[in-house]
Amino acid sequence: MARSGAKRGVGSAVSSGSEETRRALVAGAIEALCEEGFSGASAREIARRAGCNQGLVFYHFGSVANLLLAALDEVSRIRLTRYQSAVAAVGSLGNLVEIAESIFKEDLDAGYISVLAEMIAGTSSTPGLGVEVAARIAPWRDFAAAAVRDTLADSPLAQLLAPEEVAHAVVALYLGLEMLAHLDGDRSPALALFDRAGQIAGLLSALGGVSTTREKP
Amino acid sequence: MARSGAKRGVGSAVSSGSEETRRALVAGAIEALCEEGFSGASAREIARRAGCNQGLVFYHFGSVANLLLAALDEVSRIRLTRYQSAVAAVGSLGNLVEIAESIFKEDLDAGYISVLAEMIAGTSSTPGLGVEVAARIAPWRDFAAAAVRDTLADSPLAQLLAPEEVAHAVVALYLGLEMLAHLDGDRSPALALFDRAGQIAGLLSALGGVSTTREKP
DNA sequence: GTCTATACTTGGATAGAC
């Protein structure tokens, strides 16, 4: 995937025409995946959205699949950064639910999880795509596992639940809720679940015996 | 979607060449959706698997999308029948988890949920497909809601959880777990969750105060 | 580095022979 053109310094703020085109194509790919799905995200459709020529997809990324993977990379980067800053602000269990809900709304409205879901669904049709997508999903699961581990720390629930298992379930639920919301064009059933989770979190803290605040390291 | 040929009696056991072809095409469509995904389920690919000519897709179903919907109908029919017989055999909460696990394995191994996931993902690329798929998913959610309602009856949890909400979460989790299992080619994380749920069910019944057996009507 | 033009392939869909 090495570029053929002359290299500039790493981290250079100046964007050449090449970098601009690459960015536009990645943005177009994200858009196309969200709005047209995996099978609608063709080189022509993406280039149309990026406002450039179809041939540039192959010049810059070699194939449509590679561009789609670059789009997934970009979405991963954006979201993991956001998640990181969000969990840093978490104080209590009820607080965690509130923050998780606002994050979920962002993901849903911006279509970030759509990109994930479409890419996973698309792996069936392109040989070799599966392992690449799996490698890019792994950080999401790792992040969720770390967050669950922190939240369960010092809680009696920690004896009952393994963080990796809960993280797997959380990612799966996140994916599934997005697909149903996208299908129905209605996110309210998903949001109702967050409200319910908030109620239960409140109940747990009222009952006592369960740690509902997290240590600040 | 009316057929042009002469009609035989409803429920006729004799299969004409026409019915045989239709069945083969539906079976081929299910196979193609599982193995090649939505974008790989073309008329030619499906016809190849059905062992018949590509033109027959359009003769019998009018379009590829209609055939794919017929495939989804068939999967729905098969699974809902199976679910119905399964919940009838449920005695206790721990028993429910065991049965749910075996059902999940069946769904996963036969690729039934793949069909669901691929069709949902595919709705983005075909205008008008969304409402059709949504209408075919509704029975799954209704079934899950009824099962949850029965299971929660006479339990204190019934005050805390709305059946429709839990059902939505269950369907979403089911979908998400399938997608991750399919992606990784590894269903063990999903099965571990069932084991954990079984443990918790056992714990609940040991604690008492929660009804773990269901009335047999 | 970018764009136009083009070769090639696959897919949706129809017409007409059998």
Added chain:
DNA sequence: GTCTATCCAAGTATAGAC
């Protein structure tokens, strides 16, 4: 009812001009 042949649109990918 099925098959062959065919049309047309869309997609991937490359070559070569600018």
